[in-house]
Amino acid sequence: MLGVAYIPVLNELFWAEKSKGAFLNGKKIRVSKTSSFSNSMLGSDFGANSKKRLDEFKYIEKVISKCEYIRIGGSYPYQITRLAMGKIDGHFEIRVPPVHRAASMIIVAEAGGKVTNFKNQLSTISDNDIVSSNGLIHNELIKILNS
Numbered sequence: 001m002l003g004v005a006y007i008p009v010l011n012e013l014f015w016a017e018k019s020k021g022a023f024l025n026g027k028k029i030r031v032s033k034t035s036s037f038s039n040s041m042l043g044s045d046f047g048a049n050s051k052k053r054l055d056e057f058k059y060i061e062k063v064i065s066k067c068e069y070i071r072i073g074g075s076y077p078y079q080i081t082r083l084a085m086g087k088i089d090g091h092f093e094i095r096v097p098p099v100h101r102a103a104s105m106i107i108v109a110e111a112g113g114k115v116t117n118f119k120n121q122l123s124t125i126s127d128n129d130i131v132s133s134n135g136l137i138h139n140e141l142i143k144i145l146n147s
Contacts, residue, residue, distance in 0.1 A: 003103035005077045016110035031113040031134035032086040040089035043071045043079040080104040084111035090133035114138045
């Protein structure tokens with residue numbers, strides 16, 4: 001299994017192969033080591049659809065006072081690559097298109113992170129609502145999102 005994501009404006013080529021790790025322009029990358037949710041930086045995105053924005057905001061309201069910082073914006077692949085390289089600690093988003101999920105899932109997993117659905121079940125390509133993290137804050141993020 002192989003996943004590839006390219007961020008052209010930054011000339012960043014991410015790739016991961018099962019059991020071989022995740023890489024950025026040929027250098028191995030890892031998720032962050034942040035273990036305290038209150039010190040974590042999260043990412044999410046509202047998307048272009050107004051209904052999705054309102055639904056996503058309900059989740060953002062739940063986490064915003066419990067984490068250190070939340071970044072909103074940027075494409076799903078862009079945000080997930082930030083997670084894989086340790087720039088953010090977690091990410092959640094609803095209604096993520098399959099074309100964005102496929103490569104991202106293996107890149108995060110091979111960088112040492114965790115990717116699940118909102119029920120904390122290992123994410124599959126058929127899941128639309130995705131929670132990704134460094135693995136250390138994952139259970140708390142899931143608990144807060146489902147509160």
